Amino acid sequence: MSARYESAKAVYASFGIDTDKVIEKLKNVPVSLHCWQGDDVIGFDHDGPLTGGIQTTGNYPGKAKTPDELFSDMDKAMSLCPGKKKINVHACYAVFEDGEFADRDALEPKHFRKWVEFAKKNGAGIDFNPTFFSHPKVKDGLTLSSPDEETRRFWINHGKACIRISEYFAKETGIPCVMNIWTGDGYKDIPADRMGPRMRYKQSIEEILSEPYDKNLVKPCVESKVFGIGVESFTAGSAEFTLSFAATHDGCLPLMDNGHYHPTEVVSDKIPALLCFFPEIALHITRGVRWDSDHVLLFDDETKEMAKEIVRNGALDRVYMALDYFDASINRIAAWAVGFRSWQKALLNAMCTPSEMLKKLQDESRFTELMVMQEECKLLPFGDVWAEYCERCGVCGDKSWFDEIVKYENEVLSKRS
Ligand code: RNT
Numbered sequence: 252m253s254a255r256y257e258s259a260k261a262v263y264a265s266f267g268i269d270t271d272k273v274i275e276k277l278k279n280v281p282v283s284l285h286c287w288q289g290d291d292v293i294g295f296d297h298d299g300p301l302t303g304g305i306q307t308t309g310n311y312p313g314k315a316k317t318p319d320e321l322f323s324d325m326d327k328a329m330s331l332c333p334g335k336k337k338i339n340v341h342a343c344y345a346v347f348e349d350g351e352f353a354d355r356d357a358l359e360p361k362h363f364r365k366w367v368e369f370a371k372k373n374g375a376g377i378d379f380n381p382t383f384f385s386h387p388k389v390k391d392g393l394t395l396s397s398p399d400e401e402t403r404r405f406w407i408n409h410g411k412a413c414i415r416i417s418e419y420f421a422k423e424t425g426i427p428c429v430m431n432i433w434t435g436d437g438y439k440d441i442p443a444d445r446m447g448p449r450m451r452y453k454q455s456i457e458e459i460l461s462e463p464y465d466k467n468l469v470k471p472c473v474e475s476k477v478f479g480i481g482v483e484s485f486t487a488g489s490a491e492f493t494l495s496f497a498a499t500h501d502g503c504l505p506l507m508d509n510g511h512y513h514p515t516e517v518v519s520d521k522i523p524a525l526l527c528f529f530p531e532i533a534l535h536i537t538r539g540v541r542w543d544s545d546h547v548l549l550f551d552d553e554t555k556e557m558a559k560e561i562v563r564n565g566a567l568d569r570v571y572m573a574l575d576y577f578d579a580s581i582n583r584i585a586a587w588a589v590g591f592r593s594w595q596k597a598l599l600n601a602m603c604t605p606s607e608m609l610k611k612l613q614d615e616s617r618f619t620e621l622m623v624m625q626e627e628c629k630l631l632p633f634g635d636v637w638a639e640y641c642e643r644c645g646v647c648g649d650k651s652w653f654d655e656i657v658k659y660e661n662e663v664l665s666k667r668s
């Protein structure tokens with residue numbers, strides 16, 4: 252144990268925080284790492300571009316083009332991150348073996364055997380996402396809300412297949428699988444009917460969820476959005492739509508992506524609001540810059556605030572946390588690691604905050620003192636606790652983890668065509 256940690260530990264103890272306990276606790280809190288940062292949200296089941304109102308920009312060399320490259324890159328990223336991981340997989344990342352192929356509506360657990368192998372090797376659970384984008388069956392930008400019966404049917408069948416695959420993941424890993432439904436369904440310009448698409452969307456999700464599954468193993472959620480590129484005027488899965496859907500469908504969770512709200516809205520404030528009503532909720536953690544740009548997550552104020560709301564409300568076991576961003580303009584493994592480490596820092600920082608003391612000041616209306624104490628907390632020796640946490644997780648706590656990135660880039664990424 253370093254002298255710096257010893258001294259930091261004493262400072263925190265004077266605020267009533269046991270940093271050893273905090274470190275042991277955080278080690279076991281799972282956070283889902285998204286496979287799609289590794290290849291700019293492309294996957295292995297199609298050659299076409301990324302569509303659906305989301306976009307990656309940049310063409311930093313060395314992106315993963317095969318399952319083995321992606322597994323290797325993810326392994327590298329995870330080796331640089333402290334804490335417990337879950338693996339977040341999209342349906343378009345099916346791994347077809349021996350030349351076989353199945354369209355999205357015909358996907359089977361066996362097409363994800365490699366992911367199970369990968370997760371088990373890492374002692375991790377798996378979260379899953381049907382992929383309702385980047386596919387020729389997206390008709391006029393619509394999937395589950397399409398007025399075309401055949402289109403809807405195809406995507407409903409995709410959703411049902413994904414429920415079966417999610418259950419397979421949960422059974423194989425012994426860890427529940429969070430299955431998130433997000434579509435980019437919407438209109439570029441002012442629609443003449445806003446309710447019709449939403450009624451169809453509602454019915455389609457209901458049909459997907461009518462697929463039998465064990466509610467303890469599969470946790471379906473619905474993700475809202477405010478707008479996407481090319482679908483600026485109307486989004487079928489708006490905030491009110493998805494929240495109401497989750498509230499009225501037993502076992503379905505609301506998923507908030509903090510890039511999916513108007514820029515002055517904050518998800519940190521929405522977390523406690525939803526926790527008053529839902530036993531469990533899910534998050535996509537990202538960093539929007541002016542819009543849902545999905546920049547790499549940083550240890551910034553709103554990130555810290557979101558973590559605080561989860562931790563100080565004792566909700567670490569009620570909130571499924573997943574990262575969701577994609578930057579193609581920088582080293583993708585570093586992007587993964589910076590984001591994952593940032594969320595770990597945010598959780599650790601929240602757990603090192605004397606929340607009981609601060610709540611008491613609020614409840615006793617001692618607002619001057621509350622402000623003073625909140626400012627004092629910002630300068631506690633957090634960096635020393637972070638270094639110790641990393642050390643105990645067997646990963647590098649200082650900037651030298653970047654040396655590993657440089658090495659991997661030289662030895663592996665730069666050799667890719
Ligand atoms: C898009 C949503 C969605 C996707 C992933 C790839 O705006 O955030 O969650 O990012 O499904």
Ligand code: ZN
Nearest residue numbers: 474508535575
């Ligand atoms: Zn998201």
